[in-house]
Amino acid sequence: MRIGARLALAALPLGMTLMLPATAWAWPTPDSGDPFTMTTDKFGCRSGTVRVTLRNQTRQLARFDLRSDSSSVATGSIPARKAITRHVKIRRGGSAEIEAYSVSPTQPDTLIDSTRVRNDCPWGHHHGRLPFTGPPVDLMAKLATAGGMVLTGGIVWWYGSLWPRSGRSPFGP
Secondary structure, eight states: OOHHHHHHHHHHHHHHHHHSOOOOOSSOSOOTTOSEEEEEOOOBTTTTEEEEEEEEOSSSOEEEEEEETTEEEEEEEEOTTOEEEEEEEOOTTOEEEEEEEEOOSSSOOEEEEEEEEEOOOOSSSOTTOOOOOSSOHHHHHHHHHHHHHHHHHHHHHHHHHHOSOOSSOTTOO
16 A cells, blocks of 8 residues: 555544544523523532522513522523522432423423532541541451461461471471
């Protein structure tokens, strides 16, 4: 095969990636037709809640329904060009899918935005330290190893006194 053909074959995957369209994002930037946007802050460990901000983009009142794992947490209205904040509680060690719906009396509820929030805060009031659960493991491991070595040494000594059998007693002439 000539060098030109090899270079063309090597450049084929690169050329194909340039020809393909960019990957689509799961949730694109807010749609210009959406009445409001939803943003979530980092999870607050002290309060056990996450702050959800709904910001109205239109010049008219927008009705919303905020849901956590498909159960309604807050409903209401957002004034024109204003923002409101709601706090959503998440149980310890769990996560919740927070969804914001636009509510209209004439149309079914429209999903505006959705995000998953995890409560991965350390439990208890000792942040950075583990609770006392007994003696140190390394001490127990050292004691078990020492005991095993003494036992193994005793077995090897006993077996060494029996083998090889020379026909005489290991304890006498």
